[in-house]
Amino acid sequence: MNETANIALGIDIGGTGIKGALVDLETGALVSDRFRLDTPRPALPAAVADTVVAVAAHFDFAGPVGVAFPGVVLDGVVHTAANLHPDWIGASLAELVGSRLSGPSVFLNDADAAGLAEARFGAAKGVSGVVLLVTLGTGIGTAMISDGQLVPNSEFGHLELDGLDAETYAAASARKRNNHTWEEWAGHAEHYLKYLEGLVWPKLFVLGGGITKNPELWLHYLKPRTPIVLATNINNAGIIGAAAAAAQTQQAG
Template sequence: MTDRDLVLAVDVGGTSIKAAVLDAAGGETLRRAVPTPFDDGPDAVIAAIRDLVSDRSDAAASAGAPVHAVGLVVPGVVDTVAGIARYASNIGWHDAPLRDIVGGATNLPTAVGHDVQAAGLAEARVGAAQGVSDALIVVLGTGIAAVVVSGGQVVRGAAAIPGEIGHIPVGDLETRCRCGAFGCLEMFSSARGVARLYAERTGRTVDATEVVAHLDDDSDAAAVWQVVTKTLARGLVAGALITDPARVVLAGGLSQAGDALLVPTRAAFESGMPWRQAPELVASPLGGRAGLLGAGILAREAAGATP
């Protein structure tokens, strides 16, 4: 392995922007994360991305191991060919020319992709969907979205936005989502949704990780978690009935809850389709790293290297 195998991967999430230098085997160094300043508007988010990319590429060069391409993955509607972030409800940008901005800051080949599709690409190549021709990969992060793998290929869709399972209306239809619709899955079963449900029930503000940590000794956490897993299962049933996968993979940060998430969700998922064999439901071994690994794959492709 040579230093030409090194790329910079950047994953923009609703909570944080993560960056790391990746080698060809997915090993990472120089990892850094900064908060996503979405409350300050899209220009602030773009500035944070540009500053983080410049900082990490400079750090790699100073360490004597420069990167040779950048892979940037973001939420929302993404034009991967033009390298433009067309729209993201949680960030508020419209037609942000991210490839030009990042490429101009680094003078490096730059690929821009959809964060969930990139995570799905990583899962299909090196994760829990490896070797499966038909899969549904559901990424549970600040929001929720999915990647559909059909015949061994990631489905791109007519508008390049397939798998928006987070906006299937399977929750309380009185609850309005940030997207403007009502009852969206991600309002109940994402990390943000878990925190929202707990705050509404108790008046206390905690994150999803803390809710999971107290499922055995906090009756409010347990009650919230029951809503989270049952609503998630309804969304998974809808997704599975439409796409007919052999395997459903739960990925993203919330999937790291392990059996606390998998066991009740699997039971509700299987009971939601009593007339047929339910697809296998598993948790990803990649956890929250899938987006970064997918960004690394895109970066290597941008540099003309073998992914």
């Protein structure tokens, strides 16, 4: 497909799969089927880069491409990679991937991509002030949006809380690992959210992650002062947000 106005390609690198789709930048809707390839094992930079390029090639698209990565990304360079191979530290996505794509590209943290998706097209659209997206899964991913603009790489999931890394205490995985009831786990999650409130005073929490498929089990236990809503782009948030970031960067250029 040739470059089309108001369309961008979003690609989301995950620990088990790398998936992509074309996104309508007016609505945030996918305008193609998702295409997915398994994440290579071991997830070395060259092998993952080849897979990302293969996903992009599937769409034969010459427009802007955004790639969401599970780690801190600054100027296209990876600084953390907890769920991939340690060889990623210091690797340049811009060189490994961007130089091989047909269109302009941008690279960002996967939680940041999810935050952008919610700010542009989802639960945080039109909200002024600070919005915190918090994904509760194996770990805790966070994204900070201020007046609709992303503040990248917040990494609030790794704050120290009661002497522990917050995600070992309040992530959804901690409930099973510690054999907690939903109410017990929710107490920890609420403690974490209240700690975030004291740091940045958000207007809204947007909660995401697989756990949000069954909010009736736990959501009623959370009562911080900040309103809580559930993310609306759970399955495709990384793809949608990556595409939005690519288009935004192209417009800025």
